[in-house]
Amino acid sequence: MRPCLTAFVGLSCALLAACSDGPSEDADRVREGQRVYAKECAACHGARGEGAGPMSLQLDVVPPDLAGLKQRNDGYFPREFVSRFVMGQLAKDDPASPMPDFFAVGLRHVYPNGGADGEVLETDFANLLDYLEAIQW
Template identity: 70%
Template sequence: MKKRSSLIAPLGLLLLTACTEDTIAGPNAVQNGQEIYAKECSACHGAQGRGSGPASYDLGVAPPDLAGLQRRNDGYFPREFVRRFIMGRLEKDDPASPMPDFSQVGLRHVYPNGGANGEVLETDFADLLDYLEAIQE
């Protein structure tokens, strides 16, 4: 019985930590997120996330400064808002906005052989959000 109870506490702690939304991103997650960002986002939002990518000049509207999200939100990185916005779960102020709905187009540059039709792996998307959080100024 003593052995059994000594296993329950660590298992319970592990399960509780798995239920939390905020996890500490490892260096591989941030690095993978940076690679995804470079392929999917940097053309419009720029290499540093400041909204000045080479494709931004043809959009008719300046892409937002992604590196300043935390600054503009009282020191809080709005992870869930960013997740929902990128995946098209929030109504846009401008329906004609050039920002793609990644739940529809998928990560087509990350998965060039099958990246349409909303193909977004949850781990890749979490890594992208970890990277965006890591670049906050």
């Protein structure tokens, strides 16, 4: 009976360890996305995404409240739309909009000396979207 108990305990530990990896990885991605957000977006969109960052006073338009995207979209976070907008893949209503095309300019504040492209930027942008989704109310 003892080997059976040992096998059961071992299997239980393995299953618990497998279950805990997902949320930890999710939290890491959100944390990395928060870092990108703080450096690239918070100046205009506010520390919590509410649209009232310190630079917003110098703009001709009010930056949108990013924390309320889900609420304004019937409880759905428009991840693909936000991704395409941030990456400059959608036509803007106002071509003179102060919103940068991050695909063209990159993450200037995260990587002030350059050096990040391709997969690194894709990961950073995915993490940024994870963070934006996490701050929805």
